[in-house]
Every structure is written in structure tokens, then in C-alpha cells.
Amino acid sequence: xxxxxxxxxxxxxxxxxxxxxxxxxxxxxxxxxxxxxxxxxxxxxxxxxxxxxxxxxxxxxxxxxxxxxxxxxxxxxxxxxxxxxxxxxxxxxxxxxxxxxxxxxxxxxxxxxxxxxxxxxxxxxxxxxxx
Numbered sequence: 001x002x003x004x005x006x007x008x009x010x011x012x013x014x015x016x017x018x019x020x021x022x023x024x025x026x027x028x029x030x031x032x033x034x035x036x037x038x039x040x041x042x043x044x045x046x047x048x049x050x051x052x053x054x055x056x057x058x059x060x061x062x063x064x065x066x067x068x069x070x071x072x073x074x075x076x077x078x079x080x081x082x083x084x085x086x087x088x089x090x091x092x093x094x095x096x097x098x099x100x101x102x103x104x105x106x107x108x109x110x111x112x113x114x115x116x117x118x119x120x121x122x123x124x125x126x127x128x129x130x131x
Contacts, residue, residue: 016081017112018119023079031126038120038127041078045071049113052090056102064102065094071109075116083112 027033048067055063072087086109093101120127 016079017083017115018123019079019081020123021079023077026077026079035124035126037078038124041074042117042120042127045074045113049109052109053106056106059099061094061097065091068094080112080116083109083116086112 024031024034027037048071052064052067052071055067068087068091072084072091075081075084075087086105090102090105090109093105
């Protein structure tokens with residue numbers, strides 16, 4: 001069910017952390033493909049988030065914007081709606097050079113990433129996440 005929410009940084013049209021049904025539909029209910037895509041996401045996303053944080057510390061807004069855009073697209077495609085919305089907020093803030101907003105959104109990005117991992121593990125038991 002779609003809802004409107006205000007997370008303080010952007011209006012989003014969902015409060016869904018992981019829309020598994022949408023994601024599995026995008027991969028035509030192919031569980032093996034879904035698992036492979038999620039495993040790639042789990043492997044690559046921490047690196048991208050770390051690069052985004054480092055670029056922010058270096059005031060490299062072009063790279064922050066690029067990485068936020070990349071994360072936004074990936075997370076949207078795998079049904080991680082809140083994470084996608086936070087990424088969109090970072091992308092928009094980077095476009096305008098809004099350092100203060102980016103500083104607020106990065107911890108939220110990390111929090112939503114942790115939430116996404118929890119939801120992925122709950123909805124896809126074949127995915128085992130190591131802490």
C-alpha cells in the first residue's frame with residue numbers, strides 16, 4: 001500500500017522499506033536472479049556509501065551527486081523505496097551545494113541501508129547477511 005510520508009528532507013510516496021513484491025515482479029519471479037541482484041547490491045552498496053561519505057568530506061559535490069544518483073537508481077530498481085528517497089535528497093542537495101543538508105542525510109542513508117538489509121533478510125530468507 002502506498003502512503004505519503006514526510007521524512008523531513010523530502011516528500012516520498014511510500015513508507016515501504018523493501019517492496020519485495022515489486023522487485024520480484026521486475027525479475028519475472030526468478031528467485032535465482034533476484035538473489036544474485038540482491039547479493040550484488042549488498043556487496044557494492046557499502047563501498048558506494050563510503051565513497052559518497054569521503055567525497056562529501058572532500059567537498060566534491062559532483063561525485064556526491066553522481067554516487068547519490070547511482071544509489072538512487074539501484075535502490076529504486078530493487079524496491080528499496082526509503083533508501084531511494086534519501087539518495088534522491090542527497091543528490092538534490094549536492095546539486096545545489098547544500099553542505100548542511102547532505103551532512104544530515106548521510107546518517108539517514110546509513111540508517112536506511114541497515115533497515116534495508118534487515119528487511120531483505122526478513123523477506124528473502126535465502127539471503128544470509130554476515131555482521
